[in-house]
Amino acid sequence: MDNSTAAPDDGIVINNVRKDYRIGKNAVTIFSDLTMTIGAGDFVAIVGPSGSGKSTLLNLIGGIDRPDGGDINFGHARISRMSESALTKWRGANVGFVFQFYNLMPMLTAEQNIELPLLLTSLTARQRRERVETILSLVGLTDRRKHLPSELSGGQQQRVGIARALASDPKLLLCDEPTGDLDRSSAEEVLAMLRILNAELGKTIVMVTHDDMAARSAKRVLRLDKGQFVEREAA
Numbered sequence: 001m002d003n004s005t006a007a008p009d010d011g012i013v014i015n016n017v018r019k020d021y022r023i024g025k026n027a028v029t030i031f032s033d034l035t036m037t038i039g040a041g042d043f044v045a046i047v048g049p050s051g052s053g054k055s056t057l058l059n060l061i062g063g064i065d066r067p068d069g070g071d072i073n074f075g076h077a078r079i080s081r082m083s084e085s086a087l088t089k090w091r092g093a094n095v096g097f098v099f100q101f102y103n104l105m106p107m108l109t110a111e112q113n114i115e116l117p118l119l120l121t122s123l124t125a126r127q128r129r130e131r132v133e134t135i136l137s138l139v140g141l142t143d144r145r146k147h148l149p150s151e152l153s154g155g156q157q158q159r160v161g162i163a164r165a166l167a168s169d170p171k172l173l174l175c176d177e178p179t180g181d182l183d184r185s186s187a188e189e190v191l192a193m194l195r196i197l198n199a200e201l202g203k204t205i206v207m208v209t210h211d212d213m214a215a216r217s218a219k220r221v222l223r224l225d226k227g228q229f230v231e232r233e234a235a
C-alpha cells in the first residue's frame with residue numbers, strides 16, 4: 001500500500017514503516033506498519049509502555065537506525081534511502097540529540113562539550129567560539145563555561161547537553177527521556193527551556209518520556225502501544 005504524503009516544509013513523514021530486530025535466527029517485529037506526521041515546529045511527546053519501541057522510533061527519525069520497510073521523510077529528504085555518508089551529513093546539519101544521562105565528555109569543560117560537534121564543520125575557530133558564546137548565554141550557563149560535567153548539577157549538565165544539541169543550529173531536536181535523571185525543579189527548568197526553543201526558535205521537538213509532567217509540556221502527546229499510535233490531547 002502506498003499512502004505516502006508529500007512532506008510539508010521540514011515536517012517528518014513516516015510512511016508504513018516496519019522495524020524488526022534479529023536476535024540469532026529469531027526476528028522480533030517492533031512496528032509492522034507505522035504511519036505518522038510531525039509538522040515543522042511541532043513539540044511532540046511520545047509515551048507508552050517500556051519496550052513499545054519509543055527509542056527505536058527516535059533513532060529511526062534521527063537516521064541512526066534504518067527501517068526494514070516503508071519510508072521516512074524529513075521535508076524533501078527521504079532519509080530512509082540515503083547512503084551512509086549522505087545520512088551522516090544530513091544528521092549533522094539537521095538533528096540534535098538530547099540523552100537521559102547527558103552523554104557529556106567528562107574531561108571536557110561545558111564550553112568544550114558544546115564546541116565538540118562544531119569541530120566537524122567548516123566553521124573557523126573564531127566562528128565556533130562565537131557560536132558557543134551565543135548558546136551558552138541561551139541556556140544560561142555563561143558563568144559555568146569552564147566547569148567540568150562533574151562540577152555541574154544534573155540540571156546544568158542537561159542544559160549543556162541541550163546546548164551541544166543546538167550547536168549546529170538543527171531544525172529538529174530528538175530528546176530521549178531528557179528529564180529521566182533529574183529532580184522535579186531541574187526537570188521543570190529543562191522543560192521550560194525546551195518550550196522556549198520550540199516557541200521562540202521554532203525548533204521541532206520529539207521527546208520520548210515516561211514523565212507525565214514532561215508530556216504535559218508538549219503540544220501533542222502520542223501514545224505508542226503494540227506498534228501503533230494513539231493520539232492524546234496535551235493537557
Ligand SMILES: Nc1ncnc2c1ncn2[C@@H]1O[C@H](COP(=O)(O)OP(=O)(O)OP(=O)(O)O)[C@@H](O)[C@H]1O
Nearest residue numbers: 021022023030048049050051052053054055056057
Ligand atoms: N539493538 C537491538 N537489538 C535487538 N532488540 C532490540 C534492540 N534495540 C531494542 N530492542 C528491543 O526492541 C524493543 C523496543 O525497544 P525500545 O528501546 O525502542 O523501547 P522503549 O519503548 O524505548 O522502551 P523503554 O521505555 O523501556 O526505554 C524492546 O523489546 C527491545 O528489547
